[in-house]
Amino acid sequence: MDTEKLFSIIPIKNIKGVLPKSVTDIAVDSRAVSAGGVFVCIEGFTVDGHSFVQKAVDQGARVIVASKPVAVDLEKVAVVYVKNTDRAIALLAPHFYQYPSKRMTMIGVTGTNGKTSVSNMIHTILQHTGERSAVTGTIGFNLDGTLMETENTTTDVLTTQKMIHQAAEADCSTMTMEVSSHGLVEGRLAGTEFDIAVFTNLTHDHLDFHGTMDNYGHAKGLLFAQLGQDLSQRKFVVLNADEPWSERMEKMTSYPVLSYGIRREADFRARDIVLSPDGTSFKMETPVGDFTVRMNVIGEFNVYNALAATAALFAKGMEMEDIINGLSVIPAAKGRMEKVETDLPLTIYVDYAHSPDAIEKAINAVLPYKKAEQKLIFVIGTGGNRDRKKRPIMAEKASIADYVILTTDDPRDEPYESILSELEAGMAHKRYAAIGDRAEAVKHAVSVADAGDIIIFAGKGHEDFQIVGHEKLPHSDAAIALEEAERKFRKGFIETE
Numbered sequence: 001m002d003t004e005k006l007f008s009i010i011p012i013k014n015i016k017g018v019l020p021k022s023v024t025d026i027a028v029d030s031r032a033v034s035a036g037g038v039f040v041c042i043e044g045f046t047v048d049g050h051s052f053v054q055k056a057v058d059q060g061a062r063v064i065v066a067s068k069p070v071a072v073d074l075e076k077v078a079v080v081y082v083k084n085t086d087r088a089i090a091l092l093a094p095h096f097y098q099y100p101s102k103r104m105t106m107i108g109v110t111g112t113n114g115k116t117s118v119s120n121m122i123h124t125i126l127q128h129t130g131e132r133s134a135v136t137g138t139i140g141f142n143l144d145g146t147l148m149e150t151e152n153t154t155t156d157v158l159t160t161q162k163m164i165h166q167a168a169e170a171d172c173s174t175m176t177m178e179v180s181s182h183g184l185v186e187g188r189l190a191g192t193e194f195d196i197a198v199f200t201n202l203t204h205d206h207l208d209f210h211g212t213m214d215n216y217g218h219a220k221g222l223l224f225a226q227l228g229q230d231l232s233q234r235k236f237v238v239l240n241a242d243e244p245w246s247e248r249m250e251k252m253t254s255y256p257v258l259s260y261g262i263r264r265e266a267d268f269r270a271r272d273i274v275l276s277p278d279g280t281s282f283k284m285e286t287p288v289g290d291f292t293v294r295m296n297v298i299g300e301f302n303v304y305n306a307l308a309a310t311a312a313l314f315a316k317g318m319e320m321e322d323i324i325n326g327l328s329v330i331p332a333a334k335g336r337m338e339k340v341e342t343d344l345p346l347t348i349y350v351d352y353a354h355s356p357d358a359i360e361k362a363i364n365a366v367l368p369y370k371k372a373e374q375k376l377i378f379v380i381g382t383g384g385n386r387d388r389k390k391r392p393i394m395a396e397k398a399s400i401a402d403y404v405i406l407t408t409d410d411p412r413d414e415p416y417e418s419i420l421s422e423l424e425a426g427m428a429h430k431r432y433a434a435i436g437d438r439a440e441a442v443k444h445a446v447s448v449a450d451a452g453d454i455i456i457f458a459g460k461g462h463e464d465f466q467i468v469g470h471e472k473l474p475h476s477d478a479a480i481a482l483e484e485a486e487r488k489f490r491k492g493f494i495e496t497e
């Protein structure tokens with residue numbers, strides 16, 4: 001890109017050295033700099049990008065954007081000094097990629113729980129009708145079927161713009177993004193113009209970061225406020241009528257609202273819900289008539305997710321018949337009440353619930369069809385060095401299960417003892433075990449199971465690792481459970497080791 005054009009977008013304090021005519025790329029990570037590119041130094045929570053300038057230059061950076069003095073050979077490299085590099089990258093990134101979000105329908109999904117599920121429902125329904133679609137969030141960046149890893153649910157502003165650009169270049173008509181409260185507060189969505197903003201719910205989580213529920217709710221509200229005030233644009237807000245915070249979200253936007261829900265009046269409302277172990281069916285009342293929905297995913301929470309996805313796609317202009325057909329083929333999002341295939345006499349689900357409300361919803365997804373003679377065993381852990389206030393509330397919700405195993409979910413630097421004792425404080429009954437080592441906790445769940453029982457492993461979901469100390473160690477609840485179940489339930493099982 002033409003260098004002068006690129007930098008015309010930011011306020012500059014001064015320039016040292018001579019700017020090249022053009023630059024090839026832009027990076028905020030010295031390890032990702034390409035020859036002839038720009039490196040923008042970001043002061044992070046952990047390290048200061050200014051200390052990687054030499055590394056960036058060694059990688060071929062031709063221009064450095066900095067807010068503090070940096071020592072480089074000005075014969076070879078130019079330095080653009082700005083007041084604030086965070087602000088600079090927020091302006092440079094969308095400008096560099098030529099505002100790609102304007103080239104597609106952009107759907108943003110926020111809320112404590114359900115972002116991944118709703119986003120993936122939208123994506124799958126779009127693909128089912130033959131549309132090219134991209135989705136990004138906790139599971140990664142899915143560019144019309146090709147999945148790429150991402151660092152965050154809502155990535156930094158540069159990565160976000162790059163992904164939107166890639167989706168637009170790949171002729172995707174729609175990009176759906178999970179929007180985290182952290183992403184909103186830290187400005188990772190600068191330059192992303194959403195057409196449809198969806199709200200799922202707001203319950204206890206991330207209070208280590210936001211401090212209070214009020215701050216957390218207002219952080220989520222930024223998505224609706226940031227839709228802007230240009231009412232000549234066709235934009236929509238999709239809100240959960242059964243969620244008290246929706247009223248506040250409605251006040252934060254000027255655009256038309258489509259509501260969805262079960263308990264209260266709504267534009268998209270589900271009734272006659274039938275929950276079963278193999279799927280869910282219900283009648284959906286919509287502004288254009290009633291429809292019968294059959295889905296393979298389980299749990300009432302997925303009825304909410306389906307209603308949210310439907311309202312968003314309706315707002316986009318999709319035919320209701322196409323939406324209903326699409327809902328019939330959606331698989332469980334990876335690691336969200338995902339049934340583990342086995343012919344052994346156990347029903348095993350892997351789930352990502354790691355907030356009190358999600359735990360309650362996950363357990364309630366199986367209770368309607370659990371038989372009196374079946375035990376529901378629930379394994380739940382929390383992360384170390386993160387929101388501690390939610391621990392006892394998580395255990396209290398988990399107590400709905402017949403037997404609970406309290407464990408860790410990425411203990412990081414925190415000792416098992418404090419994580420477990422803070423969880424134990426919330427237990428409402430004594431039918432539980434507290435086991436710090438997650439692999440041992442999984443084995444224990446199988447050891448206490450009788451044939452026919454149901455086990456839910458919550459917290460890890462799609463993740464295939466456990467962070468212990470600063471190391472990311474391989475870990476799979478499903479693999480450990482299946483191995484243990486083979487040993488316990490398979491007749492004639494022979495140990496291979």
Ligand SMILES: CC(=O)N[C@H]1[C@@H](OP(=O)(O)OP(=O)(O)OC[C@H]2O[C@@H](n3ccc(=O)[nH]c3=O)[C@H](O)[C@@H]2O)O[C@H](CO)[C@@H](O)[C@@H]1O[C@H](C)C(=O)N[C@@H](C)C(=O)N[C@H](CCC(=O)O)C(=O)O
Binds near residue numbers: 030042046182
């Ligand atoms: C607390 C927080 O928001 N941290 C984010 C932040 O990390 P940081 O400030 O520590 O970054 P840093 O490591 O200090 O690096 C500073 C700069 O130096 C650069 N650098 C670094 C090393 C190097 O060798 N060279 C180099 O140039 C980095 O690229 C960066 O530009 O910037 C990183 C890059 O954008 C993010 O990946 C990281 O998210 C971490 C992984 C994280 O855990 N974030 C959580 C709190 C979060 O954001 N979660 C939400 C989801 C919540 C939910 O479950 O709903 C999310 O959206 O993911």
Ligand SMILES: Nc1ncnc2c1ncn2[C@@H]1O[C@H](COP(=O)(O)OP(=O)(O)OP(=O)(O)O)[C@@H](O)[C@H]1O
Binds near residue numbers: 113305336352361
């Ligand atoms: N609408 C919902 N309401 C409450 N709980 C839900 C809902 N949808 C999913 N869940 C529960 O929350 C867990 C996480 O779901 P999902 O990944 O879709 O949410 P998320 O908002 O993307 O979460 P995260 O930001 O932590 O990735 C699921 O495994 C399920 O137990």
